[in-house]
Amino acid sequence: MFAIISDIHGNFEALNAVVNDIGSQGIDRVFCLGDVVGYGPQPAECIDLVRKMCEVCLCGNHDYALVYGATGFNAVAADAINYHRNILMPQLGGKKRDDAPLKRWTFLKDLLFRYMEEDILFVHGSPRNPINEYITETDVKWGLERKIHEIFSLVERICFIGHTHRPGILNSKMEFLTTTDVNDEYQFPTDHKAVINVGSIGQPRDGDPRACYAIVDNGVVRFRRVPYDVEAVCRKIQETGLLDESLAERLKVGK
Numbered sequence: 590m591f592a593i594i595s596d597i598h599g600n601f602e603a604l605n606a607v608v609n610d611i612g613s614q615g616i617d618r619v620f621c622l623g624d625v626v627g628y629g630p631q632p633a634e635c636i637d638l639v640r641k642m643c644e645v646c647l648c649g650n651h652d653y654a655l656v657y658g659a660t661g662f663n664a665v666a667a668d669a670i671n672y673h674r675n676i677l678m679p680q681l682g683g684k685k686r687d688d689a690p691l692k693r694w695t696f697l698k699d700l701l702f703r704y705m706e707e708d709i710l711f712v713h714g715s716p717r718n719p720i721n722e723y724i725t726e727t728d729v730k731w732g733l734e735r736k737i738h739e740i741f742s743l744v745e746r747i748c749f750i751g752h753t754h755r756p757g758i759l760n761s762k763m764e765f766l767t768t769t770d771v772n773d774e775y776q777f778p779t780d781h782k783a784v785i786n787v788g789s790i791g792q793p794r795d796g797d798p799r800a801c802y803a804i805v806d807n808g809v810v811r812f813r814r815v816p817y818d819v820e821a822v823c824r825k826i827q828e829t830g831l832l833d834e835s836l837a838e839r840l841k842v843g844k
């Protein structure tokens with residue numbers, strides 16, 4: 590049994606609520622699919638907690654942008670990354686013997702792009718482009734068979750992703766299932782493949798503001814929704830004076 594978390598985005602309140610929920614389920618293996626930073630008010634605290642509790646953490650596009658530069662980001666996302674870089678960039682010299690900044694920087698710099706365990710693949714975005722590509726329900730709606738075929742040619746059986754902040758399942762029969770379609774529980778198929786999106790902890794975009802993550806137990810995925818103090822995070826975003834107000838507003842509605 591293990592838990593998969595993704596897209597925390599500096600939202601420490603949401604991460605703490607999920608960590609408590611994971612603890613209450615008696616789970617000790619946790620995988621993170623990336624985007625620990627970006628958008629939210631507490632990137633350093635989130636990195637410290639992820640480092641402590643996750644067996645594996647992959648690189649998301651925001652983690653990558655923090656270290657290597659925010660190219661192709663909209664202004665609000667790029668400003669947040671630049672704000673986070675100022676918080677997280679280790680300072681050269683100085684007399685303070687605090688090695689936490691360097692540890693956080695090294696953690697971000699060395700994140701893996703993909704991880705495989707038995708026949709299960711873990712990436713942030715997609716097996717074709719682990720950092721940046723989005724896999725969404727529109728791939729099915731628009732009949733993008735070639736894209737879906739290429740993606741599944743890189744999946745042995747099951748692939749877990751994040752990145753879109755919307756939980757759900759794309760299967761190799763060209764179907765997209767929402768968590769409502771499957772009643773928050775999905776059994777690994779035996780006669781076809783599936784790409785399973787675990788949703789987002791720190792900035793859900795499926796209309797449900799609660800933090801989202803997944804538990805996998807014996808081939809069954811359970812999608813969990815965890816309420817947290819959204820107002821407290823909104824206040825912290827405002828207090829930075831640098832993060833855009835829209836980043837607080839979207840948390841209240843889960844969009």
Ligand SMILES: [Fe+2]
Pocket residue numbers: 596598624649651752753754
């Ligand atoms: Fe993200």
